[in-house]
Amino acid sequence: MNESLQQELVKDLLVESYEGLDLFDRELLGIEQGQGGSDRLNIIFRVIHTIKGTAGCIGLGRIEKLAHSGENLMSLLRDGKLVATGEIVSALLSLSDALRGMLRVLESTGSESTVEHTDLLAQLERLQIAPSATPAPVVAKPTYGLFDDEDDLPAAAAAVAPIDEIHADAEYDAENEPAAAAHHETAPTAAVITASAPVVAAVAAPAASRAPVSEAPAADPSRSTASVADNAIRVDITQLDKVMNLVGELVLARNQIVSNTTVFDQAALTTAAQRLNIITTELQESVMKTRMQPIGNVWAKFPRVVRDVAKDLGKKVRLVMQGQTTELDRTIIEAIKDPLTHIVRNSIDHGIESPERRTAGGKADEGLLSLRAFHEGGQVIIEIMDDGNGIDLERVKAKAVSKNLITAEQAGRMTEREAINLIFLPGLSTAEKISNVSGRGVGMDVVKTNIEKIGGSIDLQTQCGQGTTLRIKIPLTLAIIPALIVTSGGARYAIPQVSLLELVRLEGATARTGIEKLCGAPVYRLRGNLLPLAFINEQLRTAPGLGRSIGDDDVINIVVLQADGRPFGMVVDEINDTEEIVVKPLGKQLKGISCFAGATIMGDGRVALILDVVGFAQHAHVVAETRERPVDVAKTSFVADCDKRQSLLLFNVGGKRRMAIPLALAARLEEFPLSQIEHTGDSEVVQYRGQIMPLIRVGNYITGGKVVEADPEKLSVVVYSENGRSVGFVVSSINDIVEEAFEVQRHASGRGLAGSAVVQGHVTDLLDVPALIRNATPSFYAVAA
């Protein structure tokens, strides 16, 4: 066999066998779960059978031998002579692991592993307690022959494998196919084995890694050499044909343009250019499609992971997968493989409880882990949901405090969302003890980083006792992304569209006064919320930020972006256009600059840098490392300036009195049935999110009398939170949210009123929240202080 063929065959064998073994695991697990049937048995038999046959033919004796031992056991299963017990399934899974290990060694070193797998071979042997286990006598059998030509048989055998050379391999003794063993002793095959070594090395790994290679799966997610199976994709032939056709058309269009540039026929040139544009777009889509793979490719290994982890931990877990066919670019598939596996392991380890605990808690003893993937708004959403115990946020906070990640005081003030975000901080692992399963040195922080690296985001929701849902949003592709092009300091920058929330343009007077300083940091009021600003010129040190004064002709462009789930504004000189850009990596000389994710080539041939939005935000300190929300004084009161628009929450008290508070002050809107109201002293309280929340009946307070609420069954409550404590304002009804500019008429007399204004054409009282709280529940501030 010539070298390049051998090399190619080994490569094919690797791809085929890795795929086959994944299928093997899947089907085997199906059998174990009682969804057996001869189909599955046939499939798993065929996988091992194929590996054995192919490995044998290209001179990989050890792989062949190992596969062979499994094949015998499986043929007994297939023929109904044995039943797939748990022990047999485990042994067969070990077989598939061992084969994978051998394939990995073959892939990275170019030669077969020397690991003997004696125990596994013995185990597979032992499990074959077939009814008629009398070993057949060892008879030399021919390798090939004709049915009509019985005389040919001995001659053919002798020609290839003289009987006295038959290798009495224990493995082959057990079954009556000694000719196969004898075959290994023949010279041509042996030559193939030696010849294969250097050739195969060139296929995969750098020759430098000639050190003994372990068969253990590479646990390190940052491993540099991708497996051959990872580097090969199967492409639908029709898809490739389409690409080829488009390339043909592209060449034609190019030729037209080239010939037209000499003649300079404007009309023809325009037509050709348009044509070129259309073809390029189509080609781009087509090529991208060939790179798309179903997410099921990654999920395929999860039934096995779930089984193993659950078994290790003595838990019962049912895995449900939906949307396996959802397609993603293969680079993304690669990138999410490890984070997803980690999350799945985590869910079983920390999420789903032991069967005893589940039964005691009134749940089914079998936990449910569900994976769901679907498209939404040009992105792919992956949800990992478990019905386990959820995450105890108090414990998370305690842990973060004990690890000095936050102070006890910060912990006390944290909202639920902020506490959840703690899970993603480096150095925080919620497991009380490091278990085999999740104690692998990777935390949720790494998961988050890896997902953000590919432009994705991760969000976690948990309910104590009910379970946890992780929601991962990822872009469809990395190679070509839509981006907003901006200009600043004379240079163009591309901002990935996924991070873009909106664009704000301030002109004239607004440009002069729109940007305010809060403790020295520039902010802009966006619909009543303070948006931290970063001047790109200042941050990148290309030009001063807001150094000079702004004139009437000046325009301020704010690109509102989202980093780490928090919005911020990037002030740029000019906003250009949205474009599809091709992402190219930066050289290692520039890797250390966190503000840039890469570079791209613009239409004019010049290079533009792609901004890394999260990196930029951190560089500019607009998203803090610890997610402490600054309590800003500015937004807790009404703005005096009459030309400021502000978002207001409108409500009624005591029937028809119109009142408003700044929307930013309303943490939540809730309804409580009257039955939930309890009393401490002479105050009304409700239990709310693990706290006792005092209620203030705004109507009673403002009017000084007793107001009967409209709905006697339940109370409408506006929740205000500060420093981790909440207070509820009871109102008659919540009416509307408006954004208006208004003029406040102050009046001194009102209890808890800041004044009144005309909002939506009606006189509306403006509630002075701090004053109201101070008067109604003085203890609220006393405790906090």
Place this chain on the structure above:
Amino acid sequence: MSKRILTVDDAATMRKMVAFTLKDAGHEVLEAVDGCDALNVLKDRAVDLVITDLNMPNMDGIELTRQLRALPAFARTPIILLTTESDPAKKMAGRTAGATGWIVKPFNQEQLLAIVAKVLPA
């Protein structure tokens, strides 16, 4: 003399090896991934020899042999079975179905060419 040979195997690596060996020996080679595919390939083409794997999805080698034998055009075409089966019953089933010969996997290129030479007189 160059012959046209169809190789049928669901394992791409095996198929490739058989095809390469035969092409190297100067034959024209057609490929099919299972019995159904083979029947499709043979719909409008005649071949001098069919080399088929036994164990394949959709339609196995024995069924393929049976079906080919039922077609007048392939009643006499030599059919060689590739097998790793230790089970003689399977081989006999192949014989009953009308196969011409067999070769046990693993085999090397010389062995393959030897059996091909046997069934295809030059």
Place this chain on the structure above:
Amino acid sequence: MSTANQYCTFYVDGLFFGVEVLRVQEVIRFQEMTPVPLASNVVSGLINLRGQIVTAIDLRRRLALADRDPAELPMNVVIRTDDGAVSLLVDQIGDVLEVDADNYERPPETLSGVARQLVLGVYKLKDNLLLILDTDQTVDLVEKTASATAKAA
């Protein structure tokens, strides 16, 4: 004579440098560059080399020599590295020279500072000295970038 002793030569601030011919991908005239904010000051910018994005390192700055007169446009010596192509900005291109190994010496003691770390050795030619540049060290800015950032902070 083998190509191992062939050097692509160029001038930087009056000094005569050589890089092994095999390391040089191509030599091109000055290209428009996109500056990279926050990068080390030895990085002049990014150039588009037929669709490939290449970092341009100003050898004058890398060697801590005086800046080039802005009116004079540098040339790009594009070299191959493990991490893709990198362009070295030089004043002027010389010939490809074949040199005699007998004339090779370790860098002279008089060579000081950064230049000493980046020069592998010297060939004594008839008229002048040819300084052999260690391209791997030259494109490795890790330490430099770190100290530059530290200074900035």
